[in-house]
Amino acid sequence: MELFYFLVFGALTAVVAALELSKTGKDRMNTSSAFNAFKNNYILVYSLMMAGDWLQGPYVYYLYSQYGFGKGDIGQLFIAGFGSSMLFGTIVGSLADKQGRKRACVTYCIAYILSCITKHSPEYKVLMLGRILGGIATSLLFSAFESWLVAEHNKRGFEQQWLSITFSKAIFLGNGLVAIVSGLFGNLLVDTLGFGPVSPFDAAACFLAIGMAIIMSSWSENYGDPSENKDLLAQFKAAAVAIASDEKIALLGAIQSLFEGSMYTFVFLWTPALSPNEEEIPHGFIFATFMLASMLGSSIASRLLARSSPKVESYMQIVFVISSASLLLPILTNFLTAPSKVKRGSISFSGCILVAGFCAFEACVGIFWPSMMKMRSQYIPEEARSTIMNFFRIPLNIFVCVVLYNVDAFPMTVMFGMCSIFLFVAAVLQWRLMMIAESQKPKPQDWTALERSTEAEPLHI
Numbered sequence: 001m002e003l004f005y006f007l008v009f010g011a012l013t014a015v016v017a018a019l020e021l022s023k024t025g026k027d028r029m030n031t032s033s034a035f036n037a038f039k040n041n042y043i044l045v046y047s048l049m050m051a052g053d054w055l056q057g058p059y060v061y062y063l064y065s066q067y068g069f070g071k072g073d074i075g076q077l078f079i080a081g082f083g084s085s086m087l088f089g090t091i092v093g094s095l096a097d098k099q100g101r102k103r104a105c106v107t108y109c110i111a112y113i114l115s116c117i118t119k120h121s122p123e124y125k126v127l128m129l130g131r132i133l134g135g136i137a138t139s140l141l142f143s144a145f146e147s148w149l150v151a152e153h154n155k156r157g158f159e160q161q162w163l164s165i166t167f168s169k170a171i172f173l174g175n176g177l178v179a180i181v182s183g184l185f186g187n188l189l190v191d192t193l194g195f196g197p198v199s200p201f202d203a204a205a206c207f208l209a210i211g212m213a214i215i216m217s218s219w220s221e222n223y224g225d226p227s228e229n230k231d232l233l234a235q236f237k238a239a240a241v242a243i244a245s246d247e248k249i250a251l252l253g254a255i256q257s258l259f260e261g262s263m264y265t266f267v268f269l270w271t272p273a274l275s276p277n278e279e280e281i282p283h284g285f286i287f288a289t290f291m292l293a294s295m296l297g298s299s300i301a302s303r304l305l306a307r308s309s310p311k312v313e314s315y316m317q318i319v320f321v322i323s324s325a326s327l328l329l330p331i332l333t334n335f336l337t338a339p340s341k342v343k344r345g346s347i348s349f350s351g352c353i354l355v356a357g358f359c360a361f362e363a364c365v366g367i368f369w370p371s372m373m374k375m376r377s378q379y380i381p382e383e384a385r386s387t388i389m390n391f392f393r394i395p396l397n398i399f400v401c402v403v404l405y406n407v408d409a410f411p412m413t414v415m416f417g418m419c420s421i422f423l424f425v426a427a428v429l430q431w432r433l434m435m436i437a438e439s440q441k442p443k444p445q446d447w448t449a450l451e452r453s454t455e456a457e458p459l460h461i
Contacts, residue, residue, distance in 0.1 A: 005289065008289055008359065009285070012289065012296055015296055016295050016299055019300065035156075035158045038152075039169065043170050043174075045214050045219075048210055048211035049108070049145065049208065050174035050179070052211070053112075054183065055200045055201070055203055055204040056200060056204050058183060058186060059186060059190065061074060062197050063119060068122070073124065079404050081131040082401050085136070085139045088132075088135065089135075089393050090387060090390045092104065092136055092140055093139065093389060093390030096147060097224030097383070097385065097387050098223070101147050101224075102148060102221045104144035105144050108141055109208045109212035110212070112133070112137040115131075116130075116202065118130030118133070120198055139390055142393065146376070147389070149166065150377045150385065151222040151382060152220065153166070164370065165306070169302070170370075171298040171373075172298040172299060175294055175298065176294050179291040180291045180292065183287055224386060235387055238387075239388045242381055249379055249388065252376060254429055255320075256372060256396070257392060258422045258423065259320070259368060259422075259423065259426050261395075261400060261403075261419075262323075262422050265400070266358075266419065268403070269415055270290075271283065274286070275351075276412075286355070290358065294363065296363050297363035297366020297367040300366070300367055301367045312371050312374050313437050314434055316371055319364050320424070321423075321424070323423045324420045324424040326360040326364070327361060327423065328420045329353060330416045333353055375433075376389065
């Protein structure tokens, strides 16, 4: 493995360690022991849930190819997963608000475990069923857990600012450290121990089962809208009205769809971008490096969220601009550097630049998740939180399905350019959100003027 990869990984490791060890009192909040126990319980469960997800990711495509399916069939299976999330996501989100978020989290575990079990079958229909179950589970993962956390946090009377601690720690561990360890553990199962490409799915099912047991034994139930006479259609209408009537909610949904759509497109594009001539690149090590960059971003976010200034609405504009610039790099290197003509050689100079730029993008992803969670906790109404959050995922899933269907129809530079434009639009929408939030802040009373006017008024008896 080339020295360059070790240098990048080592540099990111040193920066993350320095950031974590150098935190001062300003970067931390004084919290209660009850909150710390609650936070640690949630982070443990969330880390187990993300381990169940991360273990599967690197081996889905590989497993399907081992079963003899071609690129077209595998593409259809992936589209089925995103399509399932789009079609059923809002329904399961509404059921989570109505029937209980704890039940929805348990349902996520069951659906994903069943999806893992289907991976043992080489039958196309069985695998398609697994993708549909996985799509439903994904919708619950990105809505029910956050909805349960926010509602339970408020129900227990903890300070609102403490939510950002849980968000940033959950992303730091669940989307960073757990992802790295899961990648290494999956590699151990498949390559070192020789258990085959289905073994990571069995391990994922075990982690999900452990997490489900913790949820069932230690979590209490909470609901969005407790009214018994409101059916699913009424919940959909209420969520749609909330989005249409509050521009802040609509802006959040658009920002989330634009960023996550670009992020999922990046997941499909980074490998061919770094190896246009089939260069030998260590995919697993690069993936671990990206996750380390994401940890760096979440560490930065924890510092930013712990302070009163700058506001999350303000610094996220900068994050979106940086992420937009980082995905412009493949276009710039394509024009400014001569393409390599060496097949299956080592990584090129432009490839090194792209690795650095992609790490910057992953750092932005690490900042995005806890910051977006913070904004959603502020602006989305509690009674329809899961429903609205899954409404946000509808345009996202449509976008990803379109990209997957046409991934070979457009040059890679066009795809990266489209993502860069989307991220710049997200920065503009974030500016608009900040302006609205600032304008709706209650203005401080001019107590001096009020006191003078009171003194000037005659006293009537």
